[in-house]
Amino acid sequence: MKHCFLIIKNEWNNFKGNDPGLFAVYGIIIAIYSILFASNMISNNNQQNIVWWIFFSVVATGSFSGSVLIVERLKGSFEILLTCGISRNTILLGKVLYMVLMSIAMGLFPFVLSRLWVTFMSAYTTPVDWTGPVLYVGASFTSASCASWLGICLANPRLVHFVNLLLLSVVVAVHYFFNLGLVSLFFFLCAPGVLFLFLGMRAFASERVIQPVSL
């Protein structure tokens, strides 16, 4: 566990050392999504917000999986990390946990901002709908786990984001078709995440983790 936090801390240190331009891009994305959520809330269109929350998880998790998994594999810097004295499972868990935590942290901003927009823009206060944010957490976990597996297995790991988008689109389609409840939908989102994490651990213990990949 200590080493898991060490991995998270290391990733965090690297993230906060990024150039200011990156944070500006994050700011713009957050602002756009918060306005989108707010307008849906005002027009009482919470079903659409669920979809946008799930897609926002792909954007958020994708941006972090890119830096902590995919770029590392493409550059070849995994080799040193794997020989640093921390077990492979701990390294992977630390990275997935970091992606999920950062995704949740990033999701908090549009959540709070959208509430503020609603308060300023409408005369009445709508009750907080937790469906979107809860599904966002589940989708973030699934996206991060999927990235941890496919980021290693795919010859071109940059395709992970498209696979994630496809996967979550299927989940959303199933949700609309079968009209799943919040709890079922949450578990429907998280179950593949657990499977992907298991597959990711297997892939991480194999040679594939350092195999040269095509850009």
Place this chain on the structure above:
Amino acid sequence: METAIVSVNGVSKSFGQKKVLDSIDWTLDAGTVYGLVGLNGAGKTTLIRLLLGLLKPDTGSIDVLGSNPWRHEPSYYTAVGAVLEHDGFRGNCTFDENIRFFAQARGLSPKDLSAYLDEVWETAHFRDGTKKVKHFSRGERMQCALCRAFLGWPKVCFLDEPTVALDMDAFDHFCSLVTGAKQRGATILISSHHIEAVEVLCDRIAVLKDSKLTDISEPVKKAHQWILRTDGNPEYGETIHRITGTKPSYRNGRWHFIPANPDREIPALVCRLVAQGCSVHEIKCLDTAFRESVKKAFEG
């Protein structure tokens, strides 16, 4: 007494149809520096990756410090240092942040880390606390990688091209690091195209060619070239010339010469140089036949 630290037994490795290593047998003893030379694509990096458990041998077995590297035991990695193609540092972090991470991963206390840095890297300019690693030069990054590889003085070091981009001072520092680790009983494997590094540092040398490993240590041992590590003051060159009768050459911070009678001339030379105020950092016998041996091994 020499003790086997690394045993490679009948190891083969292929990538697709290409056989990179074929039935490699090699034993590395404690307190010895090994050189691994070979042409590009000969399989040097593959062999190091196998020793680090990053690749799995197709056939054969590897034993390093009594464990199989492919089992990926964290305790194995805390006893092994490595320099690989990518330095593995976080570009957006400072050197201190990076080295603290690796020290904690190895279970080193902050006190041990600062003792190591102060002892070995006190004057290193890359220790500037605010500069991010992504702004370091290639040579600086290599020095950082060396700093991490020798962190906590591991029992075994696998160094893949450790002299790339090092300037003369950094190379000298690298030599002193290897010597220091060797004195502590470490086994060091240096894979390099930099023949001089291998020539200067290694006790035993092997060549990888056509997927096979050939130990050329025996011809190396027959050699008689000497090197003296000091500054390039021409007066020292004249002294060497006067005592040994051969004209020395000064390259990369070292005088190279071939004494006719080393047993008599070397002690006399050292006494004379010290009397002249020369700081003799190192004096050792090299092989005149080294390059020829490597060439012969390449030619088969």
